[in-house]
Amino acid sequence: MGSVRSRAALGATAVVAVALIAAGTALLLVLRTNLTDQADLQAEVAAREVASQLATGVAYDRLEMPDGDDHPVQAVTEDGRLRAVSEDLEAVTGTGIREVTPAGANASGDGRAGPDEDDAADAADAAEEAEDGDGGAPGRGEVSSDEAETGGGTATVDGETYDYRFASVEATTPDGETLTVHAGSPLATEQEAVGEVRTAMLIGLPLLLLVVAGVTWLVTRRALRPVEGIRGEMAAITASADLSRRVPEPGARDEIARLARTTNETLAALESSVERQRRFVADASHELRSPIASLRTQLEVGVAHPELLDVEGAVLDTVRLQELAADLLLLARLDAGEGPRDGSRVDLAALVREEAGQRAGGRVPVRAALPESALEVAGSRGQLARVLRNLLDNAQRHAETEVTVSLRTDGGWAVLEVSDDGTGVPEAERERIFERFVRLDDARSRDDGGAGLGLAIARDVAERHGGTLVVRGSREGGALFELRLPAC
Structure with missing residues (x-):
């Protein structure tokens, strides 16, 4: 992981992974919520259909129940007695009542339980009278307009148990009995859809991350290729000490191109500085040679022939040499960055x-x-x-x-x-x-x-x-x- 390409690929993959996991989680939550809301709506519709029949006085054993596999139904009185149930319902949870056989009812051949024949006949007569507008009828019941209460549970229908969403709606029969209708809607579609999406994400996410890592690696490698060229040329310049060489400048107008141009400008300034330093040393040596040689000659002559010693010329050469040394020292201090003292x-x-x-x-x-x-x-x-x-x-x-x-x-x-x-x-x-x-x-x-x-x-x-x-x-x-x- 020492290369920029590796770190870039790992970083991009990590960022994409976090983003995809967050997006996938949100997608699953939204999908689950929408499908659950649809199941609640379907359960409420089924519950209101049965509640409407009860409100019109339809007998319990004559209720048109929805298919038990799609919408298991229970009609329960205020004191907790089960009055009606959908066909083939064998067990239920989540509705508050586990009974699946109506209280005090005879088992019928169609799988539903209901009241005895006399009660059924009386209820049917009352419903017919209410429909005919007979003043002796007890009147029409009503269905609660309040929002249905919903919740989750399970139901066993015809030997198979599934998860359901249940909606509860209150209804009042024409004879004044208040019942709560519990109707369910299966969650199999929701669970299947969520499962398929989750499976697709678990399969697709690693593949997508591999693609992201590969593409990032290739793109970064291509983007950093000029940098490697610059590094290689700088290594060659360092090894050869040839400051006249320059690094290659990419044609693109990006950061790497600016880096190459700046590097070449630095090399040019360094070459100029080194050349100036060489010229300075050569010129200084040349300038120092003349007074030193003159002074040496005069001293040698003075040693051999004291009467011929040019003392004044020796002093002038010494002064010139001293001034030149002072100039060189001052230039060296200026080149080193020496400036005026602050506050003077x-x-x-x-x-x-x-x-x-x-x-x-x-x-x-x-x-x-x-x-x-x-x-x-x-x-x-x-x-x-x-x-x-x-x-x-x-x-x-x-x-x-x-x-x-x-x-x-x-x-x-x-x-x-x-x-x-x-x-x-x-x-x-x-x-x-x-x-x-x-x-x-x-x-x-x-x-x-x-x-x-x-x-x-x-x-x-x-x-x-x-x-x-x-x-x-x-x-x-x-x-x-x-x-x-x-x-x-």
Whole structure:
């Protein structure tokens, strides 16, 4: 039961089984109730027919009784004496009286018991007088209009015993005697019908459950076939470490197709990340090799010829190596998800004044256009200062005569702009310069410029602070870098 197909087939079969059992039980109950109601109605009709005869004064031994097999009948007085009974009735239960022979009656050849001949003649005369409208007649009796009482029981007719539903109806004879007529209706049809339905359900239910289980198994197997393809391809990718491979995408627009597309997107992102990491390692190794080799050469020369040691060059190489190591460490922390500390606020205006003041004696002067009041943003002062330094270093490196730093608000944003009057950045290269280790002038000496990490670090820090960093052309013809951060 470890597979999805097995669990799905078992679950579907269990649900269908419960539903069918509940529906079958309800069906049997409804069928039994309907057939029982029909039997009660038939028994009541038979009882009222006999009661109507008694109400018209028909003698007990002249009553037209229904067939005893279909409707066994008893006519009982209020004091419990049996007055009339249907033919061939040998035993009965469920009517409240077990007698099957009328009290004080003579046995007749037709199987019914009734009153003696004189009483029968008197009753017949009274009935005829009532029908002729003779004023000397005792009058017409009546049949109770109340709903008949019903119940279950058994009756033995001609040696065979069956279950019956009995209906009881009260009737009053013309001479004022009140009797209760008990008439039964057999339940054989009901029992046979219920039995046939139950048998059909017991035979059909297992077969239907087998069909449900089989169909569910096949449908689930077909539905999960793409999943197995995805799993197999992922296993192959894991074994081969070839991230360029992709899992098959089904043509259907369902959850499995979306899973395949998401998996391929994840693989593409992972491949890009791994490739970026490889390129980063290769570029970092290349960038580190140059200052390390230069520093080693100078130290070796200094050991052999102390008078030729270039101390200033060794210091510059050491500083460059230190800055590059710091850049790599910062990028590693940013890649690991390091962000600004919550609750920290930085005054950008003060930060710009401080940084611009430190560059007053540089090759290219920095002019600051700042608001008089403080402009605060949430974030890390060290990381934001690093962004500003990187932007100013880049601007001073490419500017001809001047670098301008301005700070303003735009809605809920703090906008910092650094512009220069250099050659600018071609529009096609404006996104590429934010990639790591990218420098547009590959021919220039690495000693004259950075390692190509400053702008990549600046954009990463900006995004970690919920902001953006873009570049476009300045009014002076150079580059304008715009840093947007959420203002406090």
